[in-house]
Amino acid sequence: MTKAGRFAPSPSGELHVGNLRTAILAWLFARSTGRNFLLRVEDLDRARAGAEAEQLRDLAAIGVTWDGAVVRQTDRGDVYAEAISRLAAADLTYECFCTRREIQEAASAPHAPQGAYPGTCRDLDRAELEFKRSTRPAALRLRSAVTEFAVRDVLHGGFTGVVDDFVLRRNDGVAAYNLAVVVDDAAQGIDQVVRGDDLLPSTPRQAYLASLLGLQVPEYAHVPLVVNSDGVRLAKRDGAVTLGDLALRGQSAAGVRDLLLASVGLPGGTLEQALAAFDPVALPREPWVWPGA
Template sequence: MMPAGRFAPSPSGELHLGNLRTALLAWLFARSTGRQFLVRVEDLDRARAGAEEAQLRDLAAIGIGWDGPVVRQSERTELYEGALDALTDAGLTYECYCTRREIQEAPSAPHAPQGAYPGTCRDLTEAERGRRRAERPAAVRLRAGVTEGAVADVLHGRYVGLVDDFVLRRNDGVVAYNLAVVVDDAAQGVDQVIRGDDLLPSTPRQAYLAGLLGYAVPEYAHVPLVLNPQGRRLAKRDGAVTLAALAAHGVPAERVAEILLASLGLPRSLPAALEAFSAAALPRDPWVLDPAELTARQERTLRS
């Protein structure tokens, strides 16, 4: 299986400029290192009608192509269940009946990292599990043997973060993201993961789980986000931040691609950007974007 990088959006709506910038970076990282570039739709529980088609159309519009067919998580549940069965057979899972409120209100275990699951259901007796099953469906948690883990990140260096008894399958029966993403990357030969740095804190959990399942841990690079002028992560409420909205203001997709590449300090065409690409030269700070200024600048250009 050829090594690969990937972009894996959730089809909950249109991609905004922050998503598209990360997709460009994932494509540049993969192509510059001779890897395949895959697209995977993470649609286990957040799919909006027509969103997948719109997202794929937007990727193509800014020049991003991918190898092979698009993969959808909703079509891969047997893989996830197989991995969960393997962990269970190894004694590495347990049922959890806690509500979110119960977890928040429970006292932390001594010396447990802040935010760690307190282990309320870890050692219930069979009688206690039977009683709790009658009250509410169970989630399935990993029985972790560590409290923290370290990963190497191309941009952040060595990162140490929390590893607790995290959820593998929710109590509604849906496989949790941390399990699905680890299984998918291994199954697809993804050995390079490029994504927003808001996901860095969950990475030690995923690397630890990959090791338990016998998978190689990918190379990681968590890239800076796009922020609005108030310093918050860019969102659709910030104005014209999708290709469709920008097109309505006279900004074509080709111009958007140029703006995104320029924000990375790269030439404004994808072939030239690929030739010039260097991970070491990438900006390490978030890109602050004012969508109102972007559209106003385009309108001034059209009037001139």
């Protein structure tokens, strides 16, 4: 299978300049290493009508190209179900009936790592299980054998993070993000994952799950985010941060592309022209403050 990188937005609205900057970097990483570049729409949750078309339009406007057809997670339920079946057959799953509030309150206990599921439903007996099944639908969690897992990142080096009994399938029957992304990356031959560094803490969970499923763990590169003047991750509330909003102010897509390239030390012009000067080692390691925020 041909090696590939990818960009995988959630169609919850228009892409802002932080998303576009990450897409450019993912494209540069992939093309500079001779990989294909794929586009996957992660639409299992928070999809807004028309958002996918807007996102594809804006990516094309800044020169991001991709190989092959766009893949949508909502078309891949059978693939996720098969992976869950494999884990269940190996006794690596269990039903969980906890509400978010119950988890938050339990996770505050001293013995629970910050942000980790405390294992409340891990060892329910048959009577407890039957009773809880009568009260609410169950999510499905991984029965993890480790509490942490180490990964390597091109920009961050070694990183060890918490691995708990994370959700594989939500209680509405939909595959959870951590499972879907691992299965999709492997199925598409994606061996290079470039994304925002806010996702670095979840990466050990995904790498561990890949190892349980016998799948290749990708090469990771978590890039700095774009932030506002307060140092907070950029969002639509920060004003003119999408191509559509910026166009109303007279700023062209090409101008935005050149500004984003300049933010990582690359010359303006087409992405193909920037590719000749691209060096991952020279990338900034700190967040970039959006000058319009």
